[in-house]
Amino acid sequence: MSGDPAVTDATGVPTMFDVARRAGVSHQTVSRVLNDLPGVAAATRERVRAAMAELNYAPSPTARAMAGRRSGSIGLIQAGRPDYGPSSAALGFNEAARAAGYAVSQASMRTLDADALTQAVHRLVLQRVEAIVLISGEREGVEVLGGIDAGVPLVVVASEAAPGLHRVSFDQFAGARLATEHLIALGHRRIVHVSGPADSMDAAERRRGFAAALAEHGLEQREPIVGDWLPASGYAAGRRIIDDGWAGAAFIGNDHMALGVLRACAEAGVPVPGALSVVGFDDIPEAAYFTPPLTTMRQDFDSLGRDVMATVVEVLRDEASATDRTSRVPDLVVRGSAAAVRTRSA
Amino acid sequence: MSGDPAVTDATGVPTMFDVARRAGVSHQTVSRVLNDLPGVAAATRERVRAAMAELNYAPSPTARAMAGRRSGSIGLIQAGRPDYGPSSAALGFNEAARAAGYAVSQASMRTLDADALTQAVHRLVLQRVEAIVLISGEREGVEVLGGIDAGVPLVVVASEAAPGLHRVSFDQFAGARLATEHLIALGHRRIVHVSGPADSMDAAERRRGFAAALAEHGLEQREPIVGDWLPASGYAAGRRIIDDGWAGAAFIGNDHMALGVLRACAEAGVPVPGALSVVGFDDIPEAAYFTPPLTTMRQDFDSLGRDVMATVVEVLRDEASATDRTSRVPDLVVRGSAAAVRTRSA
DNA sequence: AAACCCAATGTTAGCGCTAACGATGCGGTG
């Protein structure tokens, strides 16, 4: 692998000059071939290509970044718990980035705080990333990013408008409305919502969607119970719902909390969906095996990640003005946790 | 933010020369201060430090990498599904890396294949990463990496020996033995194991640990049922266990499959832990809210990630020979899914 | 006091690439 006599570099990695010498041209011509620039005769181009192949040459991203043009890398900041959703989206993004020829410099942080985020952005800028992507549900992240002049395009996954930033997201509002309408269609009239935390944009949108569906059908609105996305808070919410005794159906902000609700029902002997119909959100891999299997809203996080990368490419290509892709609507996946009213008396 | 008159650079980012001019020294002295090299008078050192602070100077990682010494970045390859374990470990690693002053260049791939992995390594090497970390449970990943002369230290998270590589892992063998012994201590004599796929090193180690515990206590060994870590395969395994009717307890390779087993039992009306005791592995956040709450083996993935980074730092510091850290043993977390034999007749 | 040493600094030359400009040589125009 190393020690090739045609290679001058001490590390054994061929440089542009090695290719140039081998092809009998100047290094600049090699550069032109590499970047598909015009002004190279077809025959020469081929000769250079052959030399590159023979030496197994690959340009140094570092040197390219130094020389000023594209660095070929993109910064990815992931803030928050390593949940299924964000992790999948990050994975999809990562694969798409590599497929597009980009490297990904990742900065993850378990909890989002303004200073850490700002620092992370600056570090990435120093690394000459061509764009920075933020995957985080918290509103604060978007606000912080909106106030930074990074000098490179910023793309966020955010379900609320992000002034000055490029945005990609699922339509959480529509998803929540569909979920709620499913319960309404099953004949439920007293529906409660367990929402995610106040600082979550997804939670806010789902809450809006829930409220909109109820309003459209003239149903009574109760103040949602606020959780923190974790099963424990869902469990607590479940107990409250049971003790309260009002609701016949519940739209839960995410599958984790829905699991907590199911657990609370199981403990209290409340049959699901007999006495309480439950719909979740996300469709995590476990959802189909809950007891009972969870009816929920599926989000294709993987393709979300790909969409993010597509946006990056687009923005980088034509320096476009603020993009806003909120196209995808989550799909309803019907399983056993929500049923029609009075099923049992049939 | 930009346009500082003391800064020469067109992009507005101060360079070493800006600092040098401001401090009235040469750029090389600035470099010396930056790298804590000797041969700089204390007073000068202070003056340079002040100038750096005033200009908000930060060295360019790109230029540093170019100039040959450390690049300040580490490559992270994550292969496989974005499950809770690997995602958490990657997060812990990422945070630890940043804390240690390193950037992380991440290459994720949903499925591991030799070519993709090899390519990823080469890309990272071109980016001049100082070390490469692989987080993937599959044996093939370790084998492929073992056969590559990357020129930089390679660190893997692997529960089997990795010749020529630095290794970090939990002691899966000990963990599985503890889990099995817990069931034995509860009085169980007919225990079955549902293992992960054959290409998983964790699965193999857990299987060994399970077999060792049974052997020690002279219990009958049945061939483990092989799953693929996903709930669906756990469900299938659960059905087989129930149909078979032999086992009174089951040690399941991970929590996801355990969920499938619980689901199968719930459907078949087999009480857990009444008729079948179940122990899982991983302690995913959902496990405490399964029905019944799952007794399982907790692994602190976050600190695993930190351990990996610690190993990287260590290896980078003294070019040490192959490291091997298999210290941590998973902890038993007792919940409701495993009970003593004949509990019901009490 | 001449020679010397060493701490403290400055100067120069790259790392591998891109960007800007120069230098060829060929065909076509008046």
Place this chain on the structure above:
DNA sequence: CACCGCATCGTTAGCGCTAACATTGGGTTT
């Protein structure tokens, strides 16, 4: 046939840093 123009290529100068060497000036040695 002198002239221009354009494709095709080469040369030079950086990007911001580190590494190796050159330079200074005070304090020691002989």
